[in-house]
Amino acid sequence: MRILVTGGTGYIGSHTCVQLLERGxxxxxxxxxxxxxxxVVDSLEKITGRxxxxxxxxxxxxxxxxxxxSAYDPEVVIHFAGLKAxxxxxxxxxEYYENNISGTLTLLEVMRAHDCRKMVFSSSATVYGxxxxxxxxxxxxxxxxxxxYGTTKLFLERILTDLTVSDPRWSVALLRYFNPIGxxxxxxxxxxxxxxxxxxxxxxxxxxxxxxxxxxxxGNDYPTHDGTGVRDYIHVEDLAAGHVAVLPCMxxxxxxxxxxxTGVGYSVLDIINAFERSTGxxxxxxxxxxxxxxxxxxxxxxxxxxxxxxxxxxxxLEDMCRSAWNFEKSKA
Ligand code: NAD
Ligand code: UD1
Numbered sequence: 001m002r003i004l005v006t007g008g009t010g011y012i013g014s015h016t017c018v019q020l021l022e023r024g025x026x027x028x029x030x031x032x033x034x035x036x037x038x039x040v041v042d043s044l045e046k047i048t049g050r051x052x053x054x055x056x057x058x059x060x061x062x063x064x065x066x067x068x069x070s071a072y073d074p075e076v077v078i079h080f081a082g083l084k085a086x087x088x089x090x091x092x093x094x095e096y097y098e099n100n101i102s103g104t105l106t107l108l109e110v111m112r113a114h115d116c117r118k119m120v121f122s123s124s125a126t127v128y129g130x131x132x133x134x135x136x137x138x139x140x141x142x143x144x145x146x147x148x149y150g151t152t153k154l155f156l157e158r159i160l161t162d163l164t165v166s167d168p169r170w171s172v173a174l175l176r177y178f179n180p181i182g183x184x185x186x187x188x189x190x191x192x193x194x195x196x197x198x199x200x201x202x203x204x205x206x207x208x209x210x211x212x213x214x215x216x217x218x219g220n221d222y223p224t225h226d227g228t229g230v231r232d233y234i235h236v237e238d239l240a241a242g243h244v245a246v247l248p249c250m251x252x253x254x255x256x257x258x259x260x261x262t263g264v265g266y267s268v269l270d271i272i273n274a275f276e277r278s279t280g281x282x283x284x285x286x287x288x289x290x291x292x293x294x295x296x297x298x299x300x301x302x303x304x305x306x307x308x309x310x311x312x313x314x315x316x317l318e319d320m321c322r323s324a325w326n327f328e329k330s331k332a
Contacts, residue, residue, distance in 0.1 A: 001247070002026045002072060004116075006059050006107065007080030008052070009036040011191045012122065012177070015184055015240040016078060018047050023244065027052035028072050030059065031081065035194070043188040059103040062110060069114040076118040076250055077111060078243055079104065082152070085198060086293070089149035100152035101159075108163065118250040120173040120243055123157055125232070125261070125298055126150035127176060134265065135301035138176070138257045146293045164255050171253045173246045178232035178261030178300050180239045182320035183327035190327030191236070200271060201233075201320075205328035208281045215283055217268050219290035224297055228268035232261040232299035235315035235323070245311035261300030262313040271321075278318040279325045 003020055007013045008029030014036075020027050021044060029041070029052050038056065045051040053072070057064040059081050082100045083089065089096040111117065128136050129144025145151045157174050164170045181201040183190030196212070197203045206212040220227035242260040249256045266274070272283050305311045 001076060002028070002074045004028045004030065004068070004072065004074035004077045005052075005080065006030050006077065007036075007082065007122075009033065009038065009040040009054070010080055011036075012180055012236060012239060013078075013080035014040050014044060014189045015236045016080070016243045017044055017052055018184060018189070019240050019244050021048040021050045021052060026072075028068065028074060029054045030057045030065070030068065032056065032058040035083075040189060047184065047186050047188055059107045060099070062106050065107060065110040066113070069110055069116065073114065074116055076120065076247065077107065077116065078120040079107065080122045082122065084149060086147050086149050087198060089152075090147050093148040096148045096152055101155060104156055104159070117167070117170045119160065119171075120175060120246055120250070121156065121160060123174045123176045124150065124153045125176050125178050125259070125300065127154045127157060128298075130295050131298065134297050134299050135263060136259065136298065137301045138259055138304055161255050164253065168253050171250045171256070173249060173256045173258070175242060175246065176257070176259050176300075177239060178234055178259070178298070180236045181233050182235040182237070182315070182323040184237060185323060185326075187323075187326045187330040190324065192327075192331065200231075200268065201324050204271065204275055204283055205324050207283050207285075208275070208279065208325060209328050213284065215272070215285040216288040217272075217285050218288060218294060220287045221290075222296040224267055226267050226269050229294055230265040230267045230297035230299065232263070232265055233271070233317065233320060234260065234262050234313050235320045238262075238313035238315055242305065242309070242311050245305070245309040249309070258305040258309065259300040259302050260305060260313075261302050263300055263302045265297055265299035266317060271317075274317045275321040275325070278321045281325065
């Protein structure tokens, strides 16, 4: 297939491009490189032996999109491009709404003009707000997001749903990711946030490497098995495979909603222990205050994706820790 991947040099996009290239798809990447490096394209070629087409372009740039659609006529768009830092979104709401929402609207308008009406969209478990119970199923109510980043995902899910109602030719997949961690087995691509990481695993690997001195564990008084926050960590290669698995669905018009998670919750202390066990490296940590906006526990019921897509996360927590550490060590 001819697949346009926005945000394809980013963390999840690059792992998905590997699998698309490996199965023979024609991959066209658009990324403005605001949170990734052009060298990822070289890594994709090293891993797969095939080089994707790459444009350094912004999804808000209508003329650029128009030229790219005219040249390549993609059948499907997998849309990863977006800003994703929760804390930053609180201080820069306009930038987040503009980039994520206006950018997606421009992309959708260009798609429509070129008769491309199939989009796989990167959504997030954050659309469930504070869930009434776990595991979280797709039918659970969405809403109650606590930051502009989460609200962009919620609004975009709504916009995409409205679009499928207005015109039955559209087919949209809303993939709600839980917590992707880990890296490609080659060690050539992975999660490499600039500055001090907000998310747990990149923080852990930097403490392991000695780039950061100590991990703060945000609270040990949650109603969980050891008091620390519980999440559904999924290997990024399993998450990437979820995008490939949903592609056949795109033949059927309408909205296709899937949780992409493992269905298992691990606490922060579980992660530290698993990391130490699987890599042999000790993690210095201290317990601190809860982080504002955090919930106690969040994990998925992934059975719809298993039943309808035949997709299931396969890699273990040890695989996630080892590959994240392998990537951190191989970085310059
Ligand atoms: P990432 O930042 O590594 O990748 C996003 C890419 O989009 C980056 O390469 C960035 O340069 C690019 N980009 C941003 N704005 C752009 C624009 N206007 N035009 C062109 N390119 C632009 O993030 P990721 O972790 O790979 O996340 C991919 C998608 O998945 C995002 O939409 C994110 O919100 C969503 N998501 C991520 C997580 C997670 O934990 N990583 C969880 C749920 C959902
Ligand atoms: C965060 C985002 C969420 C996004 C998700 C996936 C927040 C509030 N939420 O979720 O919107 O969809 O990432 O990208 O940022 N932790 C520590 N110490 C740290 C970092 C994290 O103890 O230095 C704990 C957290 O309290 C949490 C767990 O580790 O219990 C996971 O945190 P994180 O990786 O930031 O992911 P989420 O909070 O689940």
